Amino acid sequence: MNGFPEGIERGFAAARQIADAVLLEGYVLYPYRASAAKNRLRWQFGVLVPPEYTAQGGEHSHQRTECVMEARADDRLAVELRFLRVQRRTVEQATANGQFEPVERLELADRVLVEWDEGVEERIELLLPVEELTGTGGQQHGFRLPGVGSTELLHEHGTAVGRLVRRREQVDGLVRLRVEELPGPYRAQRLTVEVENASTWTPRRKTGREEALPRSLVSVHLLLGLEHGRFLSVTDPPEWARPAVQRCRNKHTWPVLAGADGDNRVLLSSPIILEDHPRIAPESLGTLYDATEIDEILALRTAALTEDEKREARGTDDRAGAVVDLAESMPPEVLERLHGAVRGLREITGDSGPEQPWWDPGGDPTVDPERDRVLVDGRSVGAGSRVVLRPGRRRTDAQDLFLAGRTGVVEAVLHDVDGSVHLAVTVEDDPGADLWRAQGRFRYFQPDEVTPLEES
Structure with missing residues (x-):
C-alpha cells in the first residue's frame, strides 16, 4: 500500500x-x-x-x-x-x-x-x-x-x-x-x-x-x-x-x-x-x-x-x-467482440442519397484527377503527359528504383489529405499497361521524381 x-x-x-x-x-x-x-x-x-x-x-x-x-x-x-x-x-x-x-x-x-x-x-x-x-x-x-x-x-x-x-x-x-x-x-x-x-x-572491452x-x-x-x-x-x-x-x-x-x-x-x-x-x-x-x-x-x-x-x-x-x-x-x-466496434454514431436527416466518403476525390469539387495539372520544371503536366521517371531514394518501394530512366504516361494528378501531390503513371512498353489501366492500378510518383518530355 x-x-x-x-x-x-x-x-x-x-x-x-x-x-x-x-x-x-x-x-x-x-x-x-x-x-x-x-x-x-x-x-x-x-x-x-x-x-x-x-x-x-x-x-x-x-x-x-x-x-x-x-x-x-x-x-x-x-x-x-x-x-x-x-x-x-x-x-x-x-x-x-x-x-x-x-x-x-x-x-x-x-x-x-x-x-x-x-x-x-x-x-x-x-x-x-x-x-x-x-x-x-x-x-x-x-x-x-x-x-x-x-x-x-x-x-x-x-x-x-x-x-x-x-x-x-x-x-x-x-x-x-x-x-x-x-x-x-x-x-x-x-x-x-x-x-x-x-x-x-x-563493462569489459566489447561487452555485449x-x-x-x-x-x-x-x-x-x-x-x-x-x-x-x-x-x-x-x-x-x-x-x-x-x-x-x-x-x-x-x-x-x-x-x-x-x-x-x-x-x-x-x-x-x-x-x-x-x-x-x-x-x-x-x-x-x-x-x-x-x-x-x-x-x-x-x-x-x-x-x-x-x-x-x-x-x-x-x-x-x-x-x-x-x-x-x-x-x-x-x-x-x-x-x-474483438472483430470491431462502433465508437460513435451521428444522426442523418433528409433524403440526400448516399454520402460520399471523405477520401473519395469525387466528394471534393475543387479537384479532378483527370483534368488537374501540376507544374514540373516550369512545364504543365497532367493526364496524357509523357515523362521520364526519376524515382528518389526516399521512396519506400525499392522496386520503383528499377524504373529509373524509363518513360511513362501520366494517367491522373492526385491530391492526398495532407496536401501532397502524386502522379499516377503507367510505364511505356509495359505489355500489361492496358490491363493495369483498366483496373485502375498505377505506379505513383511525386512531381520532383519525373522529368517532362513534351509540352502538354
Whole structure:
C-alpha cells in the first residue's frame, strides 16, 4: 500500500492500464516462444543503461521530462517511477547422483523450459511538496536495488527433475526534480524530472548488450500527479502557455495527459509517443504485449498454435503462458467482440442519397484527377503527359528504383489529405499497361521524381 492521497491514487489507478501497456510493450511477442527470432532481441523501449556502457553500446543512461503545470498553494507532487528489472533465468537438470547440471532445454509434461530473461516490475514512489522543489535547485533522490538470487525446484510425480536458477544484479538510480516559476499573469511552473541509471558497473572491452541489460532500467516511464493542480498538454496547450510549453525539452521520453475522462491532474511520461488521454480498447480481455490495441488476429493465431508450441510458450514465461490460456478459454461470443466496434454514431436527416466518403476525390469539387495539372520544371503536366521517371531514394518501394530512366504516361494528378501531390503513371512498353489501366492500378510518383518530355 503506498502513501499517495486518495485523489492522486485514483488518478494513477486509471492511468496504470496504459502505463502497464508501456511497461510490457514488446515484452514477449507472438508466437510467444523464446526460440522465435523476434524474441531474441528484446527490451527496445525506454532502456537506461549504466553510464559506463553508453559510449560502447550507443544507448543512453538518462531521460528527462519537462512540462508546464499549474500547481496550487501547498500542492503536492506524486511521482511513480516504473520500470522492469531484467532477471536472468537458467535451467538445470537433476542428475543421477542428486546434483544439478546446466542444460539448454528441459522438457516437462506441461511445458518446455529454456534460458530466458524475465522482467520484474519495480516502482519508486515519491510524494513531495511542490514548494520544496521551487527556487532551491530542486531535490535529488537516489535508490538502490540489491542483487538477489533464487532457486525453484521442479518436480514431476513427486521427484525433483530439475530447477530454475534466477539472478538479478544490483541497480542504482537517481531521480532529480526541480520546479521553476514562470513569468506572466498566470501562476504556472515548469517541472523537470530526470531519471538516471547511476550504476557503477564497468563493462569489459566489447561487452555485449546482453551483459548490460541486467544492470539497466528497462521500459522506464513516469506517472506524475498533482493533488490539487493540473498539467498542461504538450501538444495542445492553452494559447497563453504555448511559448512556455515550446521551450520544454524532453529527452528520450514523451509526456501526455493520462487522467481518466479528461482529468488533467495525471501525466504519463513514456518512451513511446502517445496521444493525450490514451485508452485501452474496452473489448480487450488481456495483455498481448503488442502496443495498446486489441488484435483479433493475434488471438486467433495463438489459439491455433500446436500443442508442442503451447508447451514451449508456457515454459518460456508465465506471461506468455497466460496469453495461451486466454486464447484457449475465449468463447466465440467474446472473440466476436474483438472483430470491431462502433465508437460513435451521428444522426442523418433528409433524403440526400448516399454520402460520399471523405477520401473519395469525387466528394471534393475543387479537384479532378483527370483534368488537374501540376507544374514540373516550369512545364504543365497532367493526364496524357509523357515523362521520364526519376524515382528518389526516399521512396519506400525499392522496386520503383528499377524504373529509373524509363518513360511513362501520366494517367491522373492526385491530391492526398495532407496536401501532397502524386502522379499516377503507367510505364511505356509495359505489355500489361492496358490491363493495369483498366483496373485502375498505377505506379505513383511525386512531381520532383519525373522529368517532362513534351509540352502538354
